[in-house]
Amino acid sequence: MTEGIMKTKDNEPKIEMTSQDVVKLYSDFENMGIKIWVDGGWSVDALLGRQIRHHNDLDIAVQWKDIPRLKEYLDANGYKELRVDSKCNFVVRDNGGREIDIHAFIYDDQGNIVDGVMYPATSLMGKGLIDGYSVRCLTPEYMVEALAQYINKHPHKYLQAVYELCKKFNIDLPEEYLNCKDK
Secondary structure (H helix, E strand, O other): OOOOEEEOOOOOEEEOOOHHHHHHHHHHHHHOOOOEEEEHHHHHHHHHOOOOOOOOEEEEEEEHHHHHHHHHHHHHOOOEEEEEEEOOEEEEEOOOOOEEEEEEEEEOOOOOEEEEOOOOHHHHHEEEEEOOEEEEEOOHHHHHHHHHOOOOOOHHHHHHHHHHHHHHHOOOOOHHHHHHOOO
16 A cells, blocks of 8 residues: 545645554564554554555554653654543644544453443454564454444445454354345
8 A cells, every 4th residue: 555645524635644654663563562453444454464544543452551651752752632522532743744543441450441431351462564564453353343333324434344364263254244235
């Protein structure tokens, strides 16, 4: 896939989030000791081991305790807060228009997520590859379940992703897929 310029909802230009951008961010966070999980469309691509569509952002899951250091990195690299959906979910954009959608959560002493974005703990056990670089991501089962609820609204984005995840990981196609496959 090649880099391209996209438009935001407010018609502002922004640069596509490329696989090279994702690997750089992921490795920078790793080097800082910040553990992230790739979420969203890049999680699908990581699980499949190849990019199946262009992405205008990178969704990440991160522990709340790492947010201060994550914000320091983002500030130092030109990222500014674009939108706050909640204390634990906010979006930043750099000067070039690259966006990161950050989903923070809090673990308890037993490893259960007890606050923030309430991922099922087992959903954070995925492993994938982006440009041959190994990343933590969400599990294929969780991604299929999460994407299925949006298939009817955005079939052009999610039909192929759900189908390919189900095929590769031997997951039954969800009812939403079967009801929408002709769109």
